[in-house]
Amino acid sequence: MVLVDSICRLAGADNLIGPGAGRLEQAIQDRDTPYLFEHLVASFSLQGISDRAALTYMENHDRPSWRDLQQATSRPSACPKLRGYWTFCGCGYRKTAWTCAEPGALAKCSVPRPTLRNGRLNQMTYSLFFFIRDVTDGKLVDWIDRSLAQASMSSVNNRAYRMRHALIEPLRNIYGVSDKVLNMTLADILLAAPASMPLWRETGSSMIAIDTLVHNFLSRTGITHRLGGEHTYGSACYSENGCADIVRRIARRIDARRFNPDYPRSFPRFVQHALWRWCAQSELNVCNGNNIDDGSRCRNGNCALFRSCDRAPLRGQSAKD
Known part of the structure; x- marks a missing residue:
């Protein structure tokens, strides 16, 4: 998945394992x-x-x-x-x-x-x-x-x-x-x-925390439509073909050792954390409801992913960033 791989390069943390736990x-x-x-x-x-x-x-x-x-x-x-x-x-x-x-x-x-x-x-x-x-x-x-x-x-x-x-x-x-x-x-x-x-x-x-930011990112980019099943935010995110399942499937295609040699090859937590950092207001603050109107397509042409993203509106889903 080129889009998610790009986010891992831009927002992936290299300190999730190893020194620093203190x-x-x-x-x-x-x-x-x-x-x-x-x-x-x-x-x-x-x-x-x-x-x-x-x-x-x-x-x-x-x-x-x-x-x-x-x-x-x-x-x-x-x-x-x-x-x-x-x-x-x-x-x-x-x-x-x-x-x-x-x-x-x-x-x-x-x-x-x-x-x-x-x-x-x-x-x-x-x-x-x-x-x-x-x-x-x-x-x-x-x-x-x-x-x-x-x-x-x-x-x-x-x-x-x-x-x-x-x-x-x-x-x-x-x-x-x-x-x-x-x-x-x-x-x-x-x-x-x-x-x-x-x-x-x-x-x-292998543990993944799905919040509204990650759920909505997968919907906005069209990843949920292509790889999973449309669902509202909540317990369905952890069901078959839900958000967590999608992130694990994508993680198998991304070699996390490129970002830290101590990481396992497939590292779902790393991928999910990168998606969260890309969206979170306290982090890179790119893809969230403060910057995008939920009812229309994203218009942020300065986003590095603009051309590879479906920019799908959330269409009134119950999950809000």
């Missing part, structure tokens, strides 16, 4: 569950508003730590939902309305204590904590190691899919976490692993 790589090596929990909470909070707004809020408010939640759940609670991961389902805490599924226990409940943007994030934080505490026995790195090792056994065919599925499927049950955020966050963590953990890197390189 503290995150060290946390993986040290099996530092508290640090990884806090990293996950911060990454999972990047949803619902712009990254800049979410990061600004987190900078101005205390962030919940692993120790905070350990202390908050160390004593019996008046709320039956705070017994553990499997009972926490249906908490229903709403910050603005100051209500939940067990209103009689709310006054003494620890869930509202972290000063997060909304009640959904409070629920997500506790759901994630309980998952790590109860499902992984507090040993997140060991759980990932076991999950990937078991999934990698038997046939080489579909191994990357099996390893992704081994992590994504159970983590989907954490409250308020979308496939996009899961793939984005896990890819960053897995690719930060040292070279001595090849299954981590192999799995992370």
